[in-house]
Amino acid sequence: MLFKRSKLLSLLFVLLLMFVTGCSNTPKGSENTSPKDNEKVVTFSMTGDIGDLNPHTYFPNEFFSQAMVYESLVNYGEGGEIQPWLAESWDVSKDGKEYVFHLREGVKFSDGSQFNAAIVKKNFDTILDNRKQHDWVELINQIKGTEVVDDYTFKLTLHNSYYPTLQELAYIRPLRFVGEAAFPASQDTFKDGLKSQIGTGPWVLSEYKKNEFAVFERNEQYWGTKPQVDKVIVKVITDGESRVLAFEKKELDFIFGNGVISQDSFQFLKDSGKYETKLSEPTATRTLLFNTNKEATKDHKVRLALNYAFNKKAVIDNIFYGMEQKADTLFPPVLDYTKINIDPYEYDTEKAEQLLDEAGWKKVEGKPFREKDGKELQLEFLFNSTDNIQKSIAEFVQGDFRKLGIDIKLTSQETTTFWTTAFQGKYDLLFTSTWAVPFDPHSYLASITTDSENGGPDYTALLGLPEKKEIDKKIKKVLLTTDEKERKKLYTDILTTLHDQAVYLPISFQSNIAVYHKNISGVDFLPQEAEVPLTTIDVN
Amino acid sequence: MRQIQNMKRKLLSHKLMMISSSIIFFMIVLALFASFFAPNDPNLVDIAQKLHGPSSQFPLGTDHLGRCILSRLIFGTQTSLGTAFLVMGLMMMISISLGIFAGYTGGKVDYIFMRICDILMAFPSFLLSLALVGILGPGLVNLILAMVLVQWVFYARVIRGMVLSVKEQNFVLAAKICGTPKLVIIIKHILPAIISQVVVLIFMDIGGIILAISSLSFLGLGIQPPEAEWGMMINDSKPFFRNYPSLMLYPGMIIFIVVIAFNLFGEALRDALHIKKE
Numbered sequence: 001m002l003f004k005r006s007k008l009l010s011l012l013f014v015l016l017l018m019f020v021t022g023c024s025n026t027p028k029g030s031e032n033t034s035p036k037d038n039e040k041v042v043t044f045s046m047t048g049d050i051g052d053l054n055p056h057t058y059f060p061n062e063f064f065s066q067a068m069v070y071e072s073l074v075n076y077g078e079g080g081e082i083q084p085w086l087a088e089s090w091d092v093s094k095d096g097k098e099y100v101f102h103l104r105e106g107v108k109f110s111d112g113s114q115f116n117a118a119i120v121k122k123n124f125d126t127i128l129d130n131r132k133q134h135d136w137v138e139l140i141n142q143i144k145g146t147e148v149v150d151d152y153t154f155k156l157t158l159h160n161s162y163y164p165t166l167q168e169l170a171y172i173r174p175l176r177f178v179g180e181a182a183f184p185a186s187q188d189t190f191k192d193g194l195k196s197q198i199g200t201g202p203w204v205l206s207e208y209k210k211n212e213f214a215v216f217e218r219n220e221q222y223w224g225t226k227p228q229v230d231k232v233i234v235k236v237i238t239d240g241e242s243r244v245l246a247f248e249k250k251e252l253d254f255i256f257g258n259g260v261i262s263q264d265s266f267q268f269l270k271d272s273g274k275y276e277t278k279l280s281e282p283t284a285t286r287t288l289l290f291n292t293n294k295e296a297t298k299d300h301k302v303r304l305a306l307n308y309a310f311n312k313k314a315v316i317d318n319i320f321y322g323m324e325q326k327a328d329t330l331f332p333p334v335l336d337y338t339k340i341n342i343d344p345y346e347y348d349t350e351k352a353e354q355l356l357d358e359a360g361w362k363k364v365e366g367k368p369f370r371e372k373d374g375k376e377l378q379l380e381f382l383f384n385s386t387d388n389i390q391k392s393i394a395e396f397v398q399g400d401f402r403k404l405g406i407d408i409k410l411t412s413q414e415t416t417t418f419w420t421t422a423f424q425g426k427y428d429l430l431f432t433s434t435w436a437v438p439f440d441p442h443s444y445l446a447s448i449t450t451d452s453e454n455g456g457p458d459y460t461a462l463l464g465l466p467e468k469k470e471i472d473k474k475i476k477k478v479l480l481t482t483d484e485k486e487r488k489k490l491y492t493d494i495l496t497t498l499h500d501q502a503v504y505l506p507i508s509f510q511s512n513i514a515v516y517h518k519n520i521s522g523v524d525f526l527p528q529e530a531e532v533p534l535t536t537i538d539v540n
Numbered sequence: 541m542r543q544i545q546n547m548k549r550k551l552l553s554h555k556l557m558m559i560s561s562s563i564i565f566f567m568i569v570l571a572l573f574a575s576f577f578a579p580n581d582p583n584l585v586d587i588a589q590k591l592h593g594p595s596s597q598f599p600l601g602t603d604h605l606g607r608c609i610l611s612r613l614i615f616g617t618q619t620s621l622g623t624a625f626l627v628m629g630l631m632m633m634i635s636i637s638l639g640i641f642a643g644y645t646g647g648k649v650d651y652i653f654m655r656i657c658d659i660l661m662a663f664p665s666f667l668l669s670l671a672l673v674g675i676l677g678p679g680l681v682n683l684i685l686a687m688v689l690v691q692w693v694f695y696a697r698v699i700r701g702m703v704l705s706v707k708e709q710n711f712v713l714a715a716k717i718c719g720t721p722k723l724v725i726i727i728k729h730i731l732p733a734i735i736s737q738v739v740v741l742i743f744m745d746i747g748g749i750i751l752a753i754s755s756l757s758f759l760g761l762g763i764q765p766p767e768a769e770w771g772m773m774i775n776d777s778k779p780f781f782r783n784y785p786s787l788m789l790y791p792g793m794i795i796f797i798v799v800i801a802f803n804l805f806g807e808a809l810r811d812a813l814h815i816k817k818e
Binding site for chain 2: 241265412
């Protein structure tokens with residue numbers, strides 16, 4: 001029997017171990033990266049691995065790390081202003097179909113090779129070889145030809161005049177540039193990956209251990225403003241609580257992003273007064289997406305009912321501590337083309353119940369949930385378990401909808417499986433968000449029209465909508481509309497239809513958060529939501 | 541001197557037995573009449589009452605969704621104990637029948653059975669259950685399946701050992717000589733001879749099973765929300781443990797008390813039976 005008791009003890013031990021390991025997720029091996037004298041190092045953490053750091057591919061690549069190493073022709077600046085970057089200037093032909101870029105001279109890749117028109121064309125061509133993979137970026141579909149005019153002049157020819165061309169050139173992926181030496185033997189960077197991570201950006205990857213950490217060193221040959229610190233260490237910490245503990249222990253210099261820690265932890269750190277905290281302007285919309293192919297959510301009335309049944313104010317007041325603004329539209333009304341006049345679906349449980357009754361989902365005596373033809377109203381709610389905010393909202397929704405006789409089945413999956421399931425459409429309700437600028441609204445809407453594995457799950461989700469074809473047609477049209485007024489009208493039309501169809505349930509406008517120790521400065525929010533302000537950050 | 545020690549031990553085991561059995565009895569009553577004892581609906585979300593301290597309405601306060609902690613603890617008794625008993629029952633069904641069959645039949649059957657046990661026991665059982673739940677997907681049914689499928693071998697092996705020692709005893713041999721059918725021998729002679737030991741085994745281990753269920757639920761692999769379960773309650777309270785340590789303390793304490801109670805009860809039972817035999 002002694003053996004039995006030791007088994008019990010070992011179980012107790014496992015439980016204890018889970019606490020301990022859950023609390024301190026210090027990657028092993030980070031000892032080798034200890035700073036030299038006078039070297040400035042900042043450390044922060046991300047929820048996932050940075051992937052193979054290839055600007056032409058997608059998940060598990062992280063936006064922030066791709067942006068650290070690779071650069072684009074133009075930059076998306078404050079307020080959406082397009083700024084010269086690797087291209088110093090550009091000319092657009094009168095018909096809007098030809099773009100001639102005058103490249104910055106003297107820009108070098110981190111291996112010392114020159115950045116010129118030839119390498120720009122080479123990068124464009126390998127991206128265009130995999131058009132299907134990138135077709136959520138409409139510009140990729142519009143490109144007719146690429147041409148090297150001279151060493152520092154590059155010409156892009158389009159099929160149609162496409163108004164967001166420059167905006168899409170500023171995206172973090174896929175239109176960024178790797179050096180000649182990075183190309184694999186087949187020259188296909190999408191299928192065969194990179195030989196090495198060579199970019200023109202301010203950072204160079206120096207050390208990397210999968211799922212543990214990545215170290216970036218300053219690119220001393222960088223053409224632009226050089227970063228303040230010498231080294232950036234990015235640790236992989238999946239759990240939000242571990243991240244907060246690591247930050248408190250000063251293992252991390254700052255916490256940055258959205259959903260990386262729970263709102264409760266953020267509030268706790270803020271109230272402690274020991275750290276600096278910041279909240280960005282609203283970037284994107286937290287929203288639920290209804291799967292219109294499923295029996296219950298196919299019904300317009302059910303979708304409407306759920307919109308009325310959702311108590312946004314309670315979520316914002318109690319889960320977000322009032323830090324986020326209530327959302328009634330799919331996109332924040334501060335963006336171009338997104339100010340629309342609609343009647344918001346205000347919280348009204350009576351109306352919700354009435355709509356559910358009308359849809360045939362009726363209350364049954366003695367049973368907790370509504371039924372239609374003997375079937376319970378059960379909705380599967382899929383959310384990402386690595387996000388530290390989604391879970392509390394999901395649980396709230398489950399509890400709140402229960403009162404109306406709606407059974408919510410929660411399914412949480414970690415990022416990779418989550419997206420696979422989402423793209424397969426195996427859910428009734430999906431926790432998602434819009435993509436923030438520069439993607440919102442046009443790229444997000446464009447992704448609704450294409451079945452691209454690197455776009456969004458919205459395409460599949462909306463297939464059950466009778467109006468889908470018409471909406472798609474309008475979105476395709478608006479992207480190629482040159483007249484400003486006409487464009488505005490079309491956007492209003494599309495967004496109003498989406499609102500009327502109630503396929504989304506916007507909750508709030510999300511923000512990035514930043515928490516940092518008092519000796520850290522320069523933690524500012526950048527125009528592109530996914531970028532981390534590593535060039536301005538300094539340690540005092 | 542020895543007699544006095546023996547007496548002392550007997551008394552002590554008696555006292556422990558009293559305390560532990562009353563705790564267990566109390567818990568079982570709590571589980572059976574959860575809806576009677578619970579002051580509130582354990583799943584009623586009222587986010588405006590989030591993280592409130594103890595009050596007359598919520599004796600132990602509320603959790604992060606404004607649900608009554610005491611009610612959730614009480615309903616957690618139902619899930620935790622219920623699942624543990626179910627797992628134990630299923631495991632016993634498999635291991636008693638297989639253990640007796642292998643032990644009594646002997647020969648090749650026994651040999652094959654032992655090798656299967658060896659293979660399954662070569663893996664750390666908790667990790668194997670973890671992997672199984674991972675493959676099957678989280679959920680109560682899968683959790684039970686994973687635990688039963690992995691852990692039955694331990695009991696089957698022990699029971700087989702008991703049968704081996706019993707089957708050579710004179711009363712079994714006598715029954716055999718009389719031409720009693722196999723099944724009757726097993727049911728009438730062997731089973732009664734080992735059943736007391738099996739009962740001790742069950743009580744010694746049920747604590748471990750409760751702990752394993754809580755651990756798996758803590759990892760999000762077991763019982764799914766909104767159903768209340770102690771391990772899951774600990775997991776839910778993780779983000780708040782700096783400000784509201786009580787959220788984690790209550791379910792932790794309950795798990796601790798119940799597991800200890802079952803363990804002490806099992807040990808007391810073992811001692812009592814042991815002394816009887818002497």
